[in-house]
Amino acid sequence: xxxxxxxxxxxxxxxxxxxxxxxxxxxxxxxxxxxxxxxxxxxxxxxxxxxxxxxxxxxxxxxxxxxxxxxxxxxxxxxxxxxxxxxxxxxxxxxxxxxxxxxxxxxxxxxxxxxxxxxxxxxxxxxxxxxxxxxxxxxxxxxxxxxxxxxxxxxxxxxxxxxxxxxxxxxxxxxxxxxxxxxxxxxxxxxxxxxxxxxxxxxxxxxxxxxxxxxxxxxxxxxxxxxxxxxxxxxxxxxxxxxxxxxxxxxxxxxxxxxxxxxxxxxxxxxxx
Amino acid sequence: xxxxxxxxxxxxxxxxxxxxxxxxxxxxxxxxxxxxxxxxxxxxxxxxxxxxxxxxxxxxxxxxxxxxxxxxxxxxxxxxxxxxxxxxxxxxxxxxxxxxxxxxxxxxxxxxxxxxxxxxxxxxxxxxxx
Numbered sequence: 122x123x124x125x126x127x128x129x130x131x132x133x134x135x136x137x138x139x140x141x142x143x144x145x146x147x148x149x150x151x152x153x154x155x156x157x158x159x160x161x162x163x164x165x166x167x168x169x170x171x172x173x174x175x176x177x178x179x180x181x182x183x184x185x186x187x188x189x190x191x192x193x194x195x196x197x198x199x200x201x202x203x204x205x206x207x208x209x210x211x212x213x214x215x216x217x218x219x220x221x222x223x224x225x226x227x228x229x230x231x232x233x234x235x236x237x238x239x240x241x242x243x244x245x246x247x248x249x250x251x252x253x254x255x256x257x258x259x260x261x262x263x264x265x266x267x268x269x270x271x272x273x274x275x276x277x278x279x280x281x282x283x284x285x286x287x288x289x290x291x292x293x294x295x296x297x298x299x300x301x302x303x304x305x306x307x308x309x310x311x312x313x314x315x316x317x318x319x320x321x322x323x324x325x326x327x328x329x330x331x332x333x334x335x336x337x338x339x340x341x342x343x344x345x346x347x348x349x350x351x352x353x354x355x356x357x358x359x360x361x362x363x364x365x366x367x368x369x370x371x372x373x374x375x376x377x378x379x380x381x382x383x384x385x386x387x388x389x390x391x392x393x394x
Numbered sequence: 395x396x397x398x399x400x401x402x403x404x405x406x407x408x409x410x411x412x413x414x415x416x417x418x419x420x421x422x423x424x425x426x427x428x429x430x431x432x433x434x435x436x437x438x439x440x441x442x443x444x445x446x447x448x449x450x451x452x453x454x455x456x457x458x459x460x461x462x463x464x465x466x467x468x469x470x471x472x473x474x475x476x477x478x479x480x481x482x483x484x485x486x487x488x489x490x491x492x493x494x495x496x497x498x499x500x501x502x503x504x505x506x507x508x509x510x511x512x513x514x515x516x517x518x519x520x521x522x523x524x
Binding site: 175238242243245246249252253255257258259260261263266267268269270274276277280281 | 402404405408412436439443446447449450454457460461485489491
């Protein structure tokens with residue numbers, strides 16, 4: 122687990138925030154310099170991924186990456202993705218994977234700045250969106266896929282802790298946090314959630330009636346009460362939506378009714394906040 | 395999306411979307427009926443397909459359990475893990491970190507719900523494998 126007591130040093134190194142990753146910083150780290158060993162690592166990894174050689178990918182991921190990190194990047198980040206992109210034909214997905222490893226290494230060895238945390242989130246968004254759209258045709262080792270999910274949750278947890286720690290933060294940082302932290306932007310979240318859920322509802326509806334009829338018999342009012350309780354309580358409305366959707370998978374009309382009810386509740390929630 | 399960097403809803407969204415889009419629940423269900431192989435090949439696809447979405451979806455169930463544990467919603471968390479049969483080996487035991495994390499959070503959530511028998515059984519089983 123990374124320590125969060127180094128926030129101040131992290132902030133200093135990010136003094137010019139827009140270019141913290143470009144240009145040389147105090148440690149003499151040049152993100153655009155690519156040592157030969159890194160070049161060959163990237164080229165080989167890219168080739169193995171293209172050839173779907175899971176065993177070799179696993180070896181490089183588990184062994185070579187750690188060895189190189191230990192030898193060359195003990196307390197600096199790996200070369201920036203822009204510097205290595207042309208060795209891998211600027212392959213979009215590979216660059217996303219590289220950046221994912223880049224951030225993981227950064228989180229493990231250094232203290233990420235706010236900007237880097239946000240960039241990492243953006244990277245996960247792009248990566249998962251590529252995967253969700255089903256355009257990925259590679260085979261990756263289970264270890265790597267697990268690490269992705271694990272790191273995603275870990276970085277979320279880490280961000281929450283970071284955000285809670287207001288000491289040592291400059292005015293500028295706080296302003297940036299406020300700008301990025303639209304927790305109550307309900308309808309944007311909701312739109313995405315409903316979109317994602319609706320795909321799966323349709324899939325489920327036609328292919329697989331997952332829950333038996335007994336759940337259908339659970340009365341609407343019970344569900345709505347459950348939902349209201351959840352809404353009023355912890356503002357975990359999204360959790361309740363997914364819970365409800367699980368209940369309602371095989372009843373399409375019921376699902377539609379519930380959406381309008383949800384909207385009413387969500388509006389109330391927002392008014393309260 | 396950038397506007398909601400590391401927003402809890404965004405995080406849950408992605409994990410949930412990965413679970414649903416990968417149709418991992420159905421895959422595991424079909425596997426029980428012998429119509430599909432998933433655990434036997436450790437999630438890999440030897441017919442030229444990709445394992446990325448399927449396995450990410452699979453591990454996202456564990457990710458969801460973990461996030462729900464952080465939020466204190468143990469019931470929902472355990473529900474997310476339901477498709478995985480943790481009384482026997484599976485893809486989740488193929489990666490050591492995943493095995494430990496799954497068992498730990500499963501046990502933790504159960505203990506918080508004051509159910510003491512399930513986690514004991516599953517800790518004992520995991521200890522015997524590890």
